[in-house]
Amino acid sequence: MPVLPLLRLNPPTDAARNGSAVLLSTLARLLASGAAASKADLVIATGLARTTVSNAVDQLLAGHLLELDANPPPPVGRGRPAERLRLSPGGGHVLVADLGAHGAHLAVVDLGQRLLAHTHVDCEIADGPDPVLDVVEASLRKLRARLPGPARAMVIGVPGPVDTRQGMPVRPPIMPGWHAYPVSGRLRREFECPVMLENDVNLRALGEARSLPADQAPLLFVKVGTGIGGGLITRAGELHHGADGSAGDIGHIRVRGGPDIRCVCGNVGCIEAVASASAIAGRLPAQPATIADVRALAAHGDPVAVRLVREAAELIGEVVATLVHFYNPARVTIGGSLTAASDELLAGIRAVVYERALPLATRNLVLTTSTLGEYAGLAGATVLGIERALSPSRIKRTLT
Numbered sequence: 443m444p445v446l447p448l449l450r451l452n453p454p455t456d457a458a459r460n461g462s463a464v465l466l467s468t469l470a471r472l473l474a475s476g477a478a479a480s481k482a483d484l485v486i487a488t489g490l491a492r493t494t495v496s497n498a499v500d501q502l503l504a505g506h507l508l509e510l511d512a513n514p515p516p517p518v519g520r521g522r523p524a525e526r527l528r529l530s531p532g533g534g535h536v537l538v539a540d541l542g543a544h545g546a547h548l549a550v551v552d553l554g555q556r557l558l559a560h561t562h563v564d565c566e567i568a569d570g571p572d573p574v575l576d577v578v579e580a581s582l583r584k585l586r587a588r589l590p591g592p593a594r595a596m597v598i599g600v601p602g603p604v605d606t607r608q609g610m611p612v613r614p615p616i617m618p619g620w621h622a623y624p625v626s627g628r629l630r631r632e633f634e635c636p637v638m639l640e641n642d643v644n645l646r647a648l649g650e651a652r653s654l655p656a657d658q659a660p661l662l663f664v665k666v667g668t669g670i671g672g673g674l675i676t677r678a679g680e681l682h683h684g685a686d687g688s689a690g691d692i693g694h695i696r697v698r699g700g701p702d703i704r705c706v707c708g709n710v711g712c713i714e715a716v717a718s719a720s721a722i723a724g725r726l727p728a729q730p731a732t733i734a735d736v737r738a739l740a741a742h743g744d745p746v747a748v749r750l751v752r753e754a755a756e757l758i759g760e761v762v763a764t765l766v767h768f769y770n771p772a773r774v775t776i777g778g779s780l781t782a783a784s785d786e787l788l789a790g791i792r793a794v795v796y797e798r799a800l801p802l803a804t805r806n807l808v809l810t811t812s813t814l815g816e817y818a819g820l821a822g823a824t825v826l827g828i829e830r831a832l833s834p835s836r837i838k839r840t841l842t
């Protein structure tokens with residue numbers, strides 16, 4: 443089972459909702475994120491009156507969303523130990539699916555961030571939505587079969603552009619058959635809970651940002667794998683979708699000076715077509731070659747593979763330097779399996795960014811690899827799912 447750090451949950455921004463739902467949501471998220479563990483902590487964290495906090499906590503306890511921790515850690519110092527609160531396992535859980543090109547991480551997480559079940563299944567995203575979602579649904583049904591409580595929310599990430607409002611992929615280049623397929627609608631009927639469809643790199647960006655201190659945002663996540671994608675996290679720690687959800691989709695930015703290769707999107711010279719791990723695989727002398735071959739050769743210091751990775755890093759570095767100027771992130775995270783196999787990619791991108799970007803943009807910039815690795819997507823989906831289940835608009839339904 444993957445081990446995820448405790449993830450920060452943001453307070454609700456849904457200020458238009460009625461006050462009591464916002465209060466319940468705020469307190470539940472503070473407890474679910476580990477930022478508070480008792481009524482006293484909640485009073486300090488919110489600045490609200492003791493009786494206000496106390497009444498709301500009683501409501502959450504009565505609704506079985508919270509419970510008293512039966513095995514609290516030993517008290518520090520003298521005095522009566524405070525009653526420790528935690529999210530109740532009976533309060534339900536969140537279903538998580540992180541789909542890549544060739545496989546999916548599936549997990550069930552409770553509202554207190556405890557990972558209850560996890561599996562990885564092989565499935566080809568290019569087979570189309572029906573066979574892939576059949577596998578996702580069957581595996582998740584099996585994972586949650588013996589778990590208490592209902593599903594409160596589901597989050598699914600896919601490797602392509604997504605209309606998050608409609609819950610549908612939009613002309614995803616490596617996902618034939620998925621355009622306008624009602625992914626969220628189908629899963630909502632299956633699991634009878636709200637479903638959020640997201641781009642996979644957006645989920646990684648969110649997971650990474652919420653596992654780090656708040657001062658590491660704004661954060662730009664760049665994934666170099668089969669394709670190249672990006673995800674943007676605002677200074678407040680929220681996903682930046684843009685007007686239509688395509689913000690951060692950087693794979694089809696055109697680069698000069700690269701090889702003249704046609705991209706899956708139909709254009710020529712996209713960064714994804716010339717510098718992704720699959721582009722590097724296509725340029726290895728021994729063909730056919732896969733991304734796994736690139737990883738293995740680069741890890742062993744094969745001179746041709748290392749040269750190709752360095753060339754790709756230079757092109758990616760140009761794009762990242764431009765984005766650093768535009769967005770002034772506190773942190774740029776380079777993800778994808780190639781970064782684990784070889785230091786060349788990160789080193790090459792770093793060299794170009796620090797050379798090209800101006801001092802104010804790079805003075806405090808942290809440019810590094812992902813701390814969560816292949817589980818960053820699960821982490822981001824966990825954040826979105828729990829925040830949804832504990833949102834002002836949903837929390838009263840979660841009380842029983």
Ligand SMILES: [Zn+2]
Nearest residue numbers: 694705707712
């Ligand atoms: Zn393209």
